Amino acid sequence: MRTADPSSRKLPRAWRAAPSLQGLADMPARDRAYHDLRYRIMTGRLAPGTTLLETELAGLLSLSRTPVREAVIKLEEEGLVDVRPRHGVTVKPLSMQDFAHILNVFSALEVRAFELVAARGxxxxxxxxxxxxxxxxxxxxxxxxxxxxxxxxxEFHSQIVALSGNARLQDALNAFWGQQYRARMMILPLRPSPVQSDIEHRGIFEALKAGDRQLTRSRHNAHRDRADAQQLDLLGRSLGSSGFA
Amino acid sequence: MRTADPSSRKLPRAWRAAPSLQGLADMPARDRAYHDLRYRIMTGRLAPGTTLLETELAGLLSLSRTPVREAVIKLEEEGLVDVRPRHGVTVKPLSMQDFAHILNVFSALEVRAFELVAARGxxxxxxxxxxxxxxxxxxxxxxxxxxxxxxxxxEFHSQIVALSGNARLQDALNAFWGQQYRARMMILPLRPSPVQSDIEHRGIFEALKAGDRQLTRSRHNAHRDRADAQQLDLLGRSLGSSGFA
DNA sequence: CGATTCAACAATGTATACATAAACGAACCG
DNA sequence: CGGTTCGTTTATGTATACATTGTTGAATCG
Structure with a gap:
């Protein structure tokens, strides 16, 4: 997944940290711990709500507490876990409201990124x-x-973001992408045929190619509003509005 | 600075981590290290470009390396320092481009936050x-x-952001605010009388009060575009377009 | 019987010791 | 004399030992 397609050779590296365990072997232990835990969280192997003590995490990964702690700090900053000092680290549940909040931030940033690309051409x-x-x-x-x-x-979205040339914007988007991931995977099978998205993508692409910043913004905003509302709706159904992802 | 004014009692806690050393005494050492270093960076006591080894930082703060390392991880995630494995921790310089990038992200997020408040009333x-x-x-x-x-x-801006009810949005804004801070302080004395901003603030406030999301967005966007351009211009002068803040 | 206090335990926070591996410099080779 | 290689140095990465502090539960007091 997300392996660079040869046809997109000319695009900048649209590095987006997908859940993956590729080449973890020769990384420092802290990074192994970070990627491993992130992978388990994103793929659901560590279910939301799961709580583990530092010692247990260390045992799970066959490491000492030190690199695990450092990995956990990053995961916490990234919004994937909560750390409560004597109660262990908990995989953050994702309520409908959380998901809505994340989509809101994500959309705002992505629209801005697209605008920048339009301005740049x-x-x-x-x-x-x-x-x-x-x-x-x-x-x-x-x-x-x-x-x-x-x-x-x-890939389409992240490639365009990469073209914006604003690394901080890209980083922020990647962080929020990580938080969305689980929910997106969960509702994937429920999604209707994305014909409408395909049409909107074309429209956005044309606006981008034309270098029309205003048009890019309005089309992309419309696209995100509709798509986000759909995703929220689907998530609501798949959760039964009860609770947690 | 930034102490809650009694007159704003009814507003939510617009917690924005200003550089401060209030009540660090009884915090855990990691947090002391984090706040202390953050304070020194933001106020310029640790100048951009300064490089220190972990050992030196630990000595500086009279702590062992462990809590210092953990603090540094957070500062790195927050974008305030760079860590190069055998070369120490470097306070990130802030080029014009960096500042422009940060303002871009900041504006996009803040505009979205204001929109949410307008929608909420x-x-x-x-x-x-x-x-x-x-x-x-x-x-x-x-x-x-x-x-x-x-x-x-x-305070005005952050209070409104707090009203958005989206904690992640608020957190992201606070992080980027921390990155802007040094540059803002640097150009402060160069700023002309902010009459124009006062006028624009009134306009935004009226749109917010009216619950008009579109109008809030367009006015706030205009405000940020103008103010950001001005700040960039001032920063350019104060740096002589040469380099680093 | 319920609430409160205290003590034992357990988990985290911090310090330190040790392993690893990169950077620097010196010696050696071309 | 310039470049390369190897050894030393030293900073970091990791493990572990130790200190601190919150939690739990049981015993006691009201």
């Missing part, structure tokens, strides 16, 4: 690479391959 | 408290008390 090869991704997404839609479509969607 | 007491702040700012403008004005400005 697209190079011909960048435009070509993005257009290929649109075609791939449309093909995935036709093939009813929702999983692949969602991956491409992530 | 203002309670009468909230409106009254905010209006009092506007009056205080206008008084400070007349008195040419730029320092006080800037504090009130921060």
């Amino acid at each position: 697209l190079q011909p090869d960048e435009a070509r690479a993005l257009e290929r991704m649109l075609e791939d997404m449309e093909a995935a839609t036709l093939a009813h391959d929702l999983g692949h479509w969602a991956d491409l969607d992530d | 203002l309670q009468p007491d909230e409106a009254r408290a905010l209006e009092r702040m506007l009056e205080d700012m206008e008084a400070a403008t007349l008195a040419h008390d730029l320092g006080h004005w800037a504090d009130l400005d921060d």
Whole structure:
């Protein structure tokens, strides 16, 4: 997942920390702990609400407490866990409200990133690479391959963000992306055919290519508002409005 | 600075981590290290570009490396320092571009926060408290008390953000606020009389009170665009476009 | 019977000891 | 004389030992 497609060679590195355990072997223990725990949280292997003591985490990962503690600090800053001093670290549950809050921040940042790209303009090869991704997404839609479509969607959005040239913006988006991930995975199978998103993507892409900042903003805003509302709705159904993801 | 004014009693806690060393005495050492270092960085006592080894930091704070390391991890996540494994911890310089990037993120988030408040509406007491702040700012403008004005400005903005009810949005804004701080302090004496900002604040406030989301957004966007451009311009002069803050 | 206090325990916070690995410099080779 | 390699140095990464402090539960007091 999220492996660079050769066709997007010309685009900048749209590094988005997907849950993965690739090449953890030769990292320092702190990073191993961080990525390993993040992976387990995002994929649900560590369910929301799960509470573990530092000692237990250390045992789980066969490490001493020191690197585990340091990893936990990062996970806490990133919003994935809560640390309560004598009660262990808890995988943060994600309520509907949390999800709404996250989407709100995410959208605001992403729209700004897209605006910046519009203001900057697209190079011909960048435009070509993005257009290929649109075609791939449309093909995935036709093939009813929702999983692949969602991956491409992530990649499309994150590639454009990378083009904004604002690394802090990119970092902030990646952090919030990490928080959304679980919920997105959960509602994936419930999503209807993303025909509407494909259409809106085209519209946004055209505005970007034209370098029209206002149009990019309004189209992207509309896209996010609709898509976010849909996701919230789906999450509501899959949670039965009861509680936690 | 930034101590709650009794007149704003009815507003939610607009907690924004100002540089301060209040009551550090009885905190755990990690937090002492974190706040102490943050304070020194923000106030310039640790100049941008300064590099220190973990051991040196520990000596500086009379602590062992462990809590210092943990504090440094947080400062790094927050974007205030760089850690290069065998070269020590460096206080991040802030170039014009960095500042521009930070303002960009900050504005996008703040505009969204204000929109949420507009959508939610203002309670009468909230409106009254905010209006009092506007009056205080206008008084400070007349008195040419730029320092006080800037504090009130921060407070005005952060209070509204707090009203948005989105804690993650608030946290993200606070983090970026920390990064802006040094540059803002540096250009403070160069700022012209903020009459224009006072006018714009009134406009935004009216739109908020009316619950008009669109109008709030467009006015606030305009306000931020103008103010950010001004700040960048001032920073450019004070740096001579050469380099680092 | 309920509330309160105190003591034992247990988990975290902090310090330190040790392992690892990068940077620097000196010696050696070309 | 310039470049490369190896050893030493030293900062960091990790483990562990120790101190501190909150929690638990049982005993006692009202």
